[in-house]
Amino acid sequence: MPDGALPVLDVRDLKTVFKTRSGEVHAVNSVTFDVKPGELLGVVGESGSGKSVTMMSLIGLLPSPPADVKEGQVLFGGQDLLKINPNDLRHVRGGEIGFVFQDPMTSLNPVFNVGFQIMEPLRIHMGLNKSQARARAVELLELVGIPDAGRRLKDYPHQFSGGMRQRVMIAIALACDPKVLIADEPTTALDVTIQAQIIELVKELREKLGMAIIWITHDLGVIAGIADRVMVMYGGQVVEQAPVRELFGNPQHPYTRALLQTIPSVRGARAEKLNVIEGQPPILAGAPTACPFRDRCPQRFERCDAENPVRRAVGGAGHDAACHYDFKAGGPHVG
Amino acid sequence: MLDDLKPAGKPLVAVDNLKMHFPIYGGLLRRRTGEVKAVDGISFEIFEGETLGLVGESGCGKSTVGRALLRLYELTGGTVKIDDYDIAHASPEALRKMRPTMQMIFQDPQASLNPRMTVADIIGEPLREHQAGSKLEREDRVLELMDQVGLNRDFANRYPHEFSGGQRQRIGIARALALNPKFIVCDEPIAALDVSIQAQVVNLLEELQDSLGLTYLFISHDLSMVRHIADRVAVMYLGRIVELAPREEIYAEPLHPYTKALLSAVPEPDPSIESSVERVILTGDVPSPSNPPKGCNFCTRCPSVMDVCKQVEPKFQEVRPGRFLACHLFEYPTPDTNESATNGAG
Numbered sequence: 192m193p194d195g196a197l198p199v200l201d202v203r204d205l206k207t208v209f210k211t212r213s214g215e216v217h218a219v220n221s222v223t224f225d226v227k228p229g230e231l232l233g234v235v236g237e238s239g240s241g242k243s244v245t246m247m248s249l250i251g252l253l254p255s256p257p258a259d260v261k262e263g264q265v266l267f268g269g270q271d272l273l274k275i276n277p278n279d280l281r282h283v284r285g286g287e288i289g290f291v292f293q294d295p296m297t298s299l300n301p302v303f304n305v306g307f308q309i310m311e312p313l314r315i316h317m318g319l320n321k322s323q324a325r326a327r328a329v330e331l332l333e334l335v336g337i338p339d340a341g342r343r344l345k346d347y348p349h350q351f352s353g354g355m356r357q358r359v360m361i362a363i364a365l366a367c368d369p370k371v372l373i374a375d376e377p378t379t380a381l382d383v384t385i386q387a388q389i390i391e392l393v394k395e396l397r398e399k400l401g402m403a404i405i406w407i408t409h410d411l412g413v414i415a416g417i418a419d420r421v422m423v424m425y426g427g428q429v430v431e432q433a434p435v436r437e438l439f440g441n442p443q444h445p446y447t448r449a450l451l452q453t454i455p456s457v458r459g460a461r462a463e464k465l466n467v468i469e470g471q472p473p474i475l476a477g478a479p480t481a482c483p484f485r486d487r488c489p490q491r492f493e494r495c496d497a498e499n500p501v502r503r504a505v506g507g508a509g510h511d512a513a514c515h516y517d518f519k520a521g522g523p524h525v526g
Numbered sequence: 527m528l529d530d531l532k533p534a535g536k537p538l539v540a541v542d543n544l545k546m547h548f549p550i551y552g553g554l555l556r557r558r559t560g561e562v563k564a565v566d567g568i569s570f571e572i573f574e575g576e577t578l579g580l581v582g583e584s585g586c587g588k589s590t591v592g593r594a595l596l597r598l599y600e601l602t603g604g605t606v607k608i609d610d611y612d613i614a615h616a617s618p619e620a621l622r623k624m625r626p627t628m629q630m631i632f633q634d635p636q637a638s639l640n641p642r643m644t645v646a647d648i649i650g651e652p653l654r655e656h657q658a659g660s661k662l663e664r665e666d667r668v669l670e671l672m673d674q675v676g677l678n679r680d681f682a683n684r685y686p687h688e689f690s691g692g693q694r695q696r697i698g699i700a701r702a703l704a705l706n707p708k709f710i711v712c713d714e715p716i717a718a719l720d721v722s723i724q725a726q727v728v729n730l731l732e733e734l735q736d737s738l739g740l741t742y743l744f745i746s747h748d749l750s751m752v753r754h755i756a757d758r759v760a761v762m763y764l765g766r767i768v769e770l771a772p773r774e775e776i777y778a779e780p781l782h783p784y785t786k787a788l789l790s791a792v793p794e795p796d797p798s799i800e801s802s803v804e805r806v807i808l809t810g811d812v813p814s815p816s817n818p819p820k821g822c823n824f825c826t827r828c829p830s831v832m833d834v835c836k837q838v839e840p841k842f843q844e845v846r847p848g849r850f851l852a853c854h855l856f857e858y859p860t861p862d863t864n865e866s867a868t869n870g871a872g
């Protein structure tokens with residue numbers, strides 16, 4: 192993999208707070224990560240842990256108010272995306288950074304047909320004329336496995352199945368050969384065979400274009416199969432990060448460990464009752480002053496209540512975790 | 527409890543030759559030029575207290591089946607009976623009375639939640655509509671439902687957009703459970719959730735089933751979750767059911783080539799098993815439901831295709847006790863006998 196290469200996207204200390212009638216929600220707390228050209232970064236984490244808000248923050252897609260991206264830097268192509276003017280940002284978005292939203296029905300516009308929605312960015316960002324854009328749109332829909340693509344351009348989003356809408360979103364995100372593709376649960380509505388096809392397609396584009404990919408998913412099987420590196424989020428923070436084999440083979444954060452215990456299998460024995468992580472996720476009402484996972488953590492001790500752990504190197508190369516406990520030593524981390 | 531004998535009970539849902547075709551309009555005059563055969567003649571039963579899993583490729587018609595069962599569409603053909611009551615031909619008034627007993631958890635949580643209502647209002651709406659209990663009782667019930675699906679009670683006055691994708695899905699589940707339904711169509715109820723919460727929701731659905739005797743149609747493309755929750759599994763391909771069998775049998779020995787391909791394609795999170803998994807990769811064109819191939823729908827992609835498959839549509843029939851299949855391979859067991867089989871079928 193592209194070792195030593197400079198990151199194409201470099202996110203530092205990102206903080207996002209929502210102001211709601213019932214108080215503040217600190218959805219993203221000092222999130223730092225990067226992704227290199229041609230690299231696939233998998234992002235996993237509990238529902239509500241801030242995965243989507245992190246990605247929406249960095250390309251300026253959250254309406255403000257209520258969202259306030261308070262702090263941080265998002266370095267892309269020599270500029271800070273949090274500082275550039277809205278026009279330039281719009282050009283980066285949908286052009287150099289492709290985005291697949293978690294919720295395809297809300298991100299596709301119900302009043303325009305699907306063809307228009309794919310062709311529009313091609314005309315704006317790539318300068319294609321109408322017939323070129325149409326040809327490319329058909330090609331893209333075929334690439335994501337929509338049968339009868341030519342005819343379906345005239346159809347509206349509600350005429351597509353859930354999985355097809357998701358594939359239309361993927362086609363739109365890939366339309367302009369982006370440098371970075373951010374895919375938020377891009378295959379949750381897809382069956383395994385089409386999912387496999389999409390994954391092959393994405394891998395191919397990564398080789399061919401050196402596209403960097405950020406892939407958010409709850410499906411750890413998919414992550415195991417495609418990611419180079421994995422970042423785990425919990426309570427608005429990155430709690431662990433490692434190369435994929437290292438993460439699955441040698442998890443060092445109690446949340447990651449618990450998460451890996453919950454996966455059911457199609458192969459091997461069927462469990463009578465599925466494993467769950469007991470307890471409730473944190474409420475995120477203020478800036479964190481203690482470990483967000485402490486209430487559900489089997490390793491909890493005094494320091495976890497007093498101090499939010501920072502990420503520190505653990506295990507092999509490129510592996511860090513935010514935990515006061517040291518699994519190797521079998522006790523509190525000293526230092 | 528005679529838990530193991532569940533499927534032997536009486537059928538709560540009986541579907542016979544269900545068809546749901548959507549018109550295609552084209553040309554200058556927007557004339558009807560064809561139709562999408564989203565569901566094209568399927569029959570099955572779901573027993574009381576049973577969970578039937580429904581799996582299959584994206585676009586094969588699963589959601590359409592679910593919606594048709596609750597008569598959210600006017601059917602093109604066939605009958606649907608729930609509790610011996612003909613849903614397909616019921617009057618609007620009769621349907622309204624039946625609604626509380628049958629519910630749906632939708633695939634697209636965002637689109638199914640009213641953005642101007644608070645979570646408590648959304649979950650409580652069916653209770654108000656059907657005037658269940660006093661105001662106070664209803665408020666209690668809403669909080670109890672929020673507990674059940676793992677939503678923090680403190681969030682009761684928030685609006686849907688203030689939640690993450692997975693949290694929104696749980697609002698939909700709480701709402702569907704509000705009126706203690708008998709039958710729930712769960713359309714990809716857990717796809718947007720993380721594995722731990724998926725497990726919580728699946729455990730919850732199972733507990734409710736045991737205590738309230740609920741019956742589920744569980745639509746999902748997650749074959750490991752279906753294996754967990756379903757008693758029997760139906761596999762759909764392009765508007766038809768190609769195989770239906772008890773859970774353990776279908777996972778241990780899938781009979782239809784499509785089922786085999788589907789099971790082999792499941793990504794494996796355990797790196798130590800990953801390398802030993804044998805995969806059947808499907809090639810060939812995915813046909814369009816507006817123009818399905820002649821013969822068997824799967825013939826354009828089937829690794830064991832025979833000549834007969836391109837001519838004759840296979841019958842959906844019981845090939846072993848409790849196992850239903852639509853495949854010519856079963857009638858002409860070895861692919862080697864191709865020649866004679868085709869000749870035999872003329």
Ligand SMILES: Nc1ncnc2c1ncn2[C@@H]1O[C@H](COP(=O)(O)OP(=O)(O)OP(=O)(O)O)[C@@H](O)[C@H]1O
Binds near residue numbers: 240475692
């Ligand atoms: N507009 C908003 N107002 C207030 N809170 C919000 C808003 N949008 C998101 N949140 C909160 O921010 C937190 C992070 O949400 P986010 O959507 O990033 O989660 P996620 O990790 O993507 O979860 P999922 O896996 O369920 O999609 C959640 O607790 C959510 O309730």
Ligand SMILES: Nc1ncnc2c1ncn2[C@@H]1O[C@H](COP(=O)(O)OP(=O)(O)OP(=O)(O)O)[C@@H](O)[C@H]1O
Binds near residue numbers: 352563582
């Ligand atoms: N209202 C509609 N008008 C026209 N075609 C439709 C309509 N609803 C669905 N279809 C078509 O019917 C077919 C089946 O759709 P359905 O939503 O049932 O698929 P599905 O199996 O649920 O797929 P997924 O797993 O992607 O959700 C698709 O080809 C879809 O485009």
Ligand SMILES: [Mg+2]
Binds near residue numbers: 243293
């Ligand atoms: Mg999300």
Ligand SMILES: [Mg+2]
Binds near residue numbers: 354588589590633
């Ligand atoms: Mg569907």
